[in-house]
Amino acid sequence: MTVEQISELLAASNREGKAVVVTGGGTLSGMGRPPARSDVTLSTLTLDTIVEDAPSDLTIAVQSGVRIRTLAQRLQKHGTHVPFDAPHPADATVGGTLAAGWLGPRRHLYGRPRDFVIGSVAVLADGTIARAGGMVVKNVAGYDMSRLYVGSFGTLAVIAQINLKTAAAPDVTRGFQMRLPEGTRARALDLLTGLTVTPAAAFWIDGFKTAVDGEDGAEGRLFVLLEGSESVVDRGTRDLRAAMGRAGVPETRIVDAGARESFERIVDAYIACVGERSITYRIPAFTDDAISRVHGMRAIAARFELRTDALIDVMNGDIIFRVSDLDAHALGAKIEMFDDALHDEEPQALVIAGQHPSRALLAVWGCDTDGIDQMRALKEKFDPNRILNPGRFLAGI
Amino acid sequence: MLQRLIDALGADAVKTEPEDLAVYSFDAYTDGRTPRAVVLPASTADVSAVVKIAAEYNEPVVPRGAGTGLCGGAVPVEGGIVLSFARMNRILELDTQRRRARVQPGVINLNLSAAASPHGLFYAPDPSSQKISTIGGNIATNAGGPHCLSYGTTVNHVIELEIVDDGGNVFTTSIDHPGYDLTAAFVGSEGTLGIVTSAWVRLMRAPEAVRVWLATFDDVESASDAVSAIIAAGIVPTALEMMDKVMAAAVEAAFHAGYPTDAGAVLLIEHAGFEDDMAHYESEIARIVREGGATTWRSARTEAERAALWAGRKGAAGAMGRISPNYYLQDVCVRRSTLPKALHAVEEIAREYRLTVANVFHAGDGNLHPMLCYDKRDPKQIQAVIESGNAILETAIALGGTVSGEHGIGYEKRDAMTHVYSTSDLATMARVRDVFDPSRRLNPEKIFPSGVRCPEVRPA
Numbered sequence: 003m004t005v006e007q008i009s010e011l012l013a014a015s016n017r018e019g020k021a022v023v024v025t026g027g028g029t030l031s032g033m034g035r036p037p038a039r040s041d042v043t044l045s046t047l048t049l050d051t052i053v054e055d056a057p058s059d060l061t062i063a064v065q066s067g068v069r070i071r072t073l074a075q076r077l078q079k080h081g082t083h084v085p086f087d088a089p090h091p092a093d094a095t096v097g098g099t100l101a102a103g104w105l106g107p108r109r110h111l112y113g114r115p116r117d118f119v120i121g122s123v124a125v126l127a128d129g130t131i132a133r134a135g136g137m138v139v140k141n142v143a144g145y146d147m148s149r150l151y152v153g154s155f156g157t158l159a160v161i162a163q164i165n166l167k168t169a170a171a172p173d174v175t176r177g178f179q180m181r182l183p184e185g186t187r188a189r190a191l192d193l194l195t196g197l198t199v200t201p202a203a204a205f206w207i208d209g210f211k212t213a214v215d216g217e218d219g220a221e222g223r224l225f226v227l228l229e230g231s232e233s234v235v236d237r238g239t240r241d242l243r244a245a246m247g248r249a250g251v252p253e254t255r256i257v258d259a260g261a262r263e264s265f266e267r268i269v270d271a272y273i274a275c276v277g278e279r280s281i282t283y284r285i286p287a288f289t290d291d292a293i294s295r296v297h298g299m300r301a302i303a304a305r306f307e308l309r310t311d312a313l314i315d316v317m318n319g320d321i322i323f324r325v326s327d328l329d330a331h332a333l334g335a336k337i338e339m340f341d342d343a344l345h346d347e348e349p350q351a352l353v354i355a356g357q358h359p360s361r362a363l364l365a366v367w368g369c370d371t372d373g374i375d376q377m378r379a380l381k382e383k384f385d386p387n388r389i390l391n392p393g394r395f396l397a398g399i
Numbered sequence: 400m401l402q403r404l405i406d407a408l409g410a411d412a413v414k415t416e417p418e419d420l421a422v423y424s425f426d427a428y429t430d431g432r433t434p435r436a437v438v439l440p441a442s443t444a445d446v447s448a449v450v451k452i453a454a455e456y457n458e459p460v461v462p463r464g465a466g467t468g469l470c471g472g473a474v475p476v477e478g479g480i481v482l483s484f485a486r487m488n489r490i491l492e493l494d495t496q497r498r499r500a501r502v503q504p505g506v507i508n509l510n511l512s513a514a515a516s517p518h519g520l521f522y523a524p525d526p527s528s529q530k531i532s533t534i535g536g537n538i539a540t541n542a543g544g545p546h547c548l549s550y551g552t553t554v555n556h557v558i559e560l561e562i563v564d565d566g567g568n569v570f571t572t573s574i575d576h577p578g579y580d581l582t583a584a585f586v587g588s589e590g591t592l593g594i595v596t597s598a599w600v601r602l603m604r605a606p607e608a609v610r611v612w613l614a615t616f617d618d619v620e621s622a623s624d625a626v627s628a629i630i631a632a633g634i635v636p637t638a639l640e641m642m643d644k645v646m647a648a649a650v651e652a653a654f655h656a657g658y659p660t661d662a663g664a665v666l667l668i669e670h671a672g673f674e675d676d677m678a679h680y681e682s683e684i685a686r687i688v689r690e691g692g693a694t695t696w697r698s699a700r701t702e703a704e705r706a707a708l709w710a711g712r713k714g715a716a717g718a719m720g721r722i723s724p725n726y727y728l729q730d731v732c733v734r735r736s737t738l739p740k741a742l743h744a745v746e747e748i749a750r751e752y753r754l755t756v757a758n759v760f761h762a763g764d765g766n767l768h769p770m771l772c773y774d775k776r777d778p779k780q781i782q783a784v785i786e787s788g789n790a791i792l793e794t795a796i797a798l799g800g801t802v803s804g805e806h807g808i809g810y811e812k813r814d815a816m817t818h819v820y821s822t823s824d825l826a827t828m829a830r831v832r833d834v835f836d837p838s839r840r841l842n843p844e845k846i847f848p849s850g851v852r853c854p855e856v857r858p859a
């Protein structure tokens with residue numbers, strides 16, 4: 003498929019008022035709402051060309067259907083990376099990951115995916131092909147349209163091409179696991195954020211047993227990822243062990259079998275479902291209040307007799323919270339009431355995964371966003387006939 | 400209208416005397432019309448009230464920070480009301496634990512880092528104007544600076560914005576909330592979409608170790624070859640700045656920073672990070688620049704020496720007075736691998752127009768800042784500067800670059816937008832403006848090409 007063909011398809015659909023559902027690898031289809039209408043499916047998977055690889059500029063331009071893994075493998079040859087940290091990178095596409103506004107756990111150190119975007123080619127609902135930015139790493143000519151498409155869930159335009167800047171990949175990646183005995187958790191999390199050798203990622207995990215390896219202690223377990231040069235990672239290892247010792251954590255075990263793989267399994271767990279009987283939320287928090295908020299959410303889940311798995315991205319403060327029940331029927335009977343109760347306490351909780359049919363009835367976008375009127379107006383300007391992924395985004399957009 | 404403004408904000412917040420207004424008719428690039436009034440709001444509510452009154456009288460509103468903009472962005476080209484943020488200059492919250500700060504738009508960039516510094520934190524975007532330019536102006540222009548090479552430009556450091564739109568409505572945008580990334584749309588929109596009345600910005604932890612090195616070369620081409628080679632090796636130092644002979648000599652005369660005056664080009668390289676990595680970085684970078692023909696290599700030994708080298712770089716614009724009565728500063732960005740070609744072209748252009756050119760720029764980003772020297776009393780020289788400035792733009796575009804790396808489009812470069820973007824590209828941007836400023840009263844005649852009123856850049 004070419005960009006021109008997308009343009010023709012959209013222009014025709016727009017004339018006829020046909021709803022176009024845009025799909026990539028389908029890995030994040032559990033985020034947002036299912037589309038309200040669907041007449042035409044536009045898959046970006048055949049848009050899989052690396053348009054321009056410019057390692058000496060530390061930039062690369064790819065079509066939106068290029069898989070995250072394919073991009074990573076290409077960049078690895080140059081010793082560079084773009085840290086998307088997307089779940090299921092072999093299936094996930096660059097365009098889909100960006101359109102869904104995916105936020106990975108290493109962003110506090112390397113930056114958000116959007117901050118690697120330097121240009122784009124997008125196709126608007128009426129077929130207009132619009133370019134923005136370019137292949138230079140600094141550019142203030144006009145509005146930053148590319149970043150506006152990031153996180154728009156395909157409701158403003160179809161992203162056809164993305165230009166990225168790249169960064170040198172770390173030499174060494176090392177993973178650590180530890181079990182947290184009684185009374186160690188709060189101090190451990192606090193010390194982790196203060197380490198001089200900032201961890202590339204750190205997770206407090208309680209549950210997610212089938213998805214992520216490691217044994218829970220009385221207060222769950224930690225997974226820490228250090229990245230950098232050999233000597234920095236060595237020093238970070240010493241500092242981490244000392245700090246965890248001070249927090250009362252007796253043992254810090256180095257993950258021998260592939261730190262990267264363990265890390266990727268945890269990222270996969272963000273959206274891992276327990277059959278049709280689980281719903282997963284993402285709550286933006288701060289490291290210093292994340293634990294107490296997890297307690298609060300657990301208490302609500304307990305009222306509904308729901309099982310819970312919890313994960314805190316310690317460096318960024320995100321909480322991943324999964325509730326599940328014995329079977330889909332049992333979940334269906336209470337999930338809406340739970341969702342209401344949860345949003346009373348956590349208005350910003352987003353649903354990011356879940357295969358239960360009642361997912362569509364939940365407040366998947368949370369209920370605390372300012373600027374809704376402005377967003378609606380923006381949608382109206384870009385897609386007045388509401389043909390692009392209608393209903394998929396928040397506020398019915 | 401003036402009375403309404405006075406009633407709303409008080410007489411001392413509204414300036415109408417010609418001698419006061421004159422000061423607000425220009426910025427660091429050019430002058431425009433005298434505004435009808437200059438208003439100094441003290442709060443978001445004040446800003447909203449002013450915008451509403453302006454709407455009733457159909458008067459343009461032009462937000463203004465420190466007026467250091469280099470593209471006529473803060474110039475009231477259609478008169479109207481200038482909103483100066485001189486009184487909204489407070490740091491509202493400094494949350495050191497969560498490493499973020501909430502600031503009013505008039506806070507001076509350097510003051511924020513100064514306030515954060517006792518806590519081991521700093522605000523990373525550091526335009527060379529940081530001693531006077533404001534965070535609001537920096538956000539509106541998506542300002543860069545020497546250290547943006549590794550830390551990213553302003554957009555990477557803004558978390559949340561409070562905005563007043565053309566109807567006086569107040570709303571907030573946040574990168575942590577779901578929905579369209581309006582924060583990204585507002586950063587760099589040069590006051591044409593809305594007025595920033597406060598912002599949460601990210602603070603970073605001060606690095607443990609900092610090294611500054613100075614390399615000299617026989618000419619600008621070999622220095623830029625070395626820059627391209629450093630980047631191609633995957634090394635992105637914290638800052639990678641270049642100065643040509645003319646500039647280095649002027650800076651040395653003005654600041655005694657310790658720059659060699661006989662070299663054809665000087666590279667200032669900084670790397671910040673872990674002590675453990677410094678020796679490796681130093682030897683790698685030193686090797687690359689030597690292979691690239693560096694004639695000397697020096698490491699700043701003390702904090703004072705580092706500060707002196709940086710003071711020279713940051714004061715470069717101030718030193719220009721020694722070279723020329725007037726200068727025009729161009730700002731283009733090219734692919735980093737094409738730096739040698741771009742600089743060669745700039746030299747050729749200056750020669751052709753018989754102008755002296757001084758270069759001091761963010762080499763690591765490919766962000767060129769040729770300064771074309773002239774005397775404004777000579778109309779021929781003015782013409783030569785205009786033509787050579789355009790020739791440099793065309794060169795950058797031909798090399799796959801862009802017409803502004805960090806200073807913005809403003810009034811100056813709006814017609815050049817048509818050289819990099821098609822009508823549909825621009826019409827797509829105009830759709831965003833239609834949402835937030837359909838009346839085109841917020842900073843009119845900026846960014847979008849002249850003569851092309853909204854309906855024409857809109858798609859058919």
Ligand SMILES: Cc1cc2nc3c(=O)[nH]c(=O)nc-3n(C[C@H](O)[C@H](O)[C@H](O)COP(=O)(O)OP(=O)(O)OC[C@H]3O[C@@H](n4cnc5c(N)ncnc54)[C@H](O)[C@@H]3O)c2cc1C
Nearest residue numbers: 464465466467468472527528533535536537539543590595
């Ligand atoms: C010596 C010198 C060195 C410089 N070095 C750099 C550099 O290294 N990097 C760089 O990027 N730039 C540099 N600049 C350019 C300039 O300093 C920047 O563009 C800066 O961000 C402008 O800030 P200001 O407060 O002066 O804004 P102004 O010049 O007053 O305004 C700039 C633009 O922002 C808008 N604006 C201001 N405040 C607001 C607000 N609150 N809400 C909405 N819009 C607003 C104005 O309307 C205008 O369009 C330099 C300029 C000088 C004179």
